[in-house]
Amino acid sequence: MRLVPSSPVSCSVVALGAVVVGGAVLVGCDVIPTDGNLWEGLGAEASPSPSPSASAQQAGPAFSLPESCEGIGAAELVGDLVPRGSTADETVGEVEGASGAEEVACSWSGGEAGDPGSAPGGVEDGADAAGTPSIILTFTVDTDPSNRAQIIPVPGGQEEMNWEVDVPVDTETYRTDTTVELGGELKYISTAEGSAKHLYLSLPGDFHVSASAMFSDATKEDLERVVLAAAEKARR
Structure with missing residues (x-):
C-alpha cells in the first residue's frame, strides 16, 4: 500500500x-x-x-441462501411484476456444472401475454409473437450465474436461446450507492429487441441475486429494485 x-x-x-x-x-x-x-x-x-484481525478483514455484509421462496417472501419482492395468471414454481438445489454451488430459484410463468401493441415488433406481430411472459428471482452461492447467460432456457418448454450465435445482446456493468454499501456490482444483460432482460447482483462471499424477465414490460429499474430488496432480505 x-x-x-x-x-x-x-x-x-x-x-x-x-x-x-x-x-x-x-x-x-x-x-x-x-x-x-x-x-x-x-x-x-x-x-x-497492528495488523487487522481476521474478523476485521471479513467485516461487511454477509448473505445466505433462503430456505425457500416463501420463506424470503419472493412473491412480495417481485410484486406486480408477476404476470397475471402465471404459475409459481420453486427450484432448490445444486447448480449443474458448478461444484459446491447452490441455488434457490423462484419463477412465475405461463401467464397472460401482454398487450399486442406493446410486444416487440408492434401490433402486427400479435400476442403470440410476444411469447409467454415470465419472471425469475434467483439466489446463487459459489458460482456466478451471469456466466451462464449466453445460453438461457426459456420458460414454458420452448427451445433454448443461444444468444452467442443467434440473438444480439447488450451488456452493462455498473454500481449504485446501494451496491457500493453492500459491496456489490450489477450486470445488466438484455436482448437487443428487449424480449429478455437479466440483472445480476454480485455480492461478497460469492453470493449472487438475479432477476430475469421474459416478454415482460419490466424495466431495468424494476429489476434493480427487486434484486436490491432481495439482497437486503438475504443479509445475515
Whole structure:
C-alpha cells in the first residue's frame, strides 16, 4: 500500500529510515528541512501498526441462501411484476456444472401475454409473437450465474436461446450507492429487441441475486429494485 502523507511530519514518521544529507531528510515523498528537534522522541524503534484481525478483514455484509421462496417472501419482492395468471414454481438445489454451488430459484410463468401493441415488433406481430411472459428471482452461492447467460432456457418448454450465435445482446456493468454499501456490482444483460432482460447482483462471499424477465414490460429499474430488496432480505 502506498501511503500518501498529509503533512511533512507524517511523511518523516513514515520514513524513519531516511538518510540525512546536508541538513535535509530525504524521504520518498519530499525533502524536509531539519532543525534538530524534528527527531526528538523518535529515536526509539517505532511500534509496528497492528495488523487487522481476521474478523476485521471479513467485516461487511454477509448473505445466505433462503430456505425457500416463501420463506424470503419472493412473491412480495417481485410484486406486480408477476404476470397475471402465471404459475409459481420453486427450484432448490445444486447448480449443474458448478461444484459446491447452490441455488434457490423462484419463477412465475405461463401467464397472460401482454398487450399486442406493446410486444416487440408492434401490433402486427400479435400476442403470440410476444411469447409467454415470465419472471425469475434467483439466489446463487459459489458460482456466478451471469456466466451462464449466453445460453438461457426459456420458460414454458420452448427451445433454448443461444444468444452467442443467434440473438444480439447488450451488456452493462455498473454500481449504485446501494451496491457500493453492500459491496456489490450489477450486470445488466438484455436482448437487443428487449424480449429478455437479466440483472445480476454480485455480492461478497460469492453470493449472487438475479432477476430475469421474459416478454415482460419490466424495466431495468424494476429489476434493480427487486434484486436490491432481495439482497437486503438475504443479509445475515
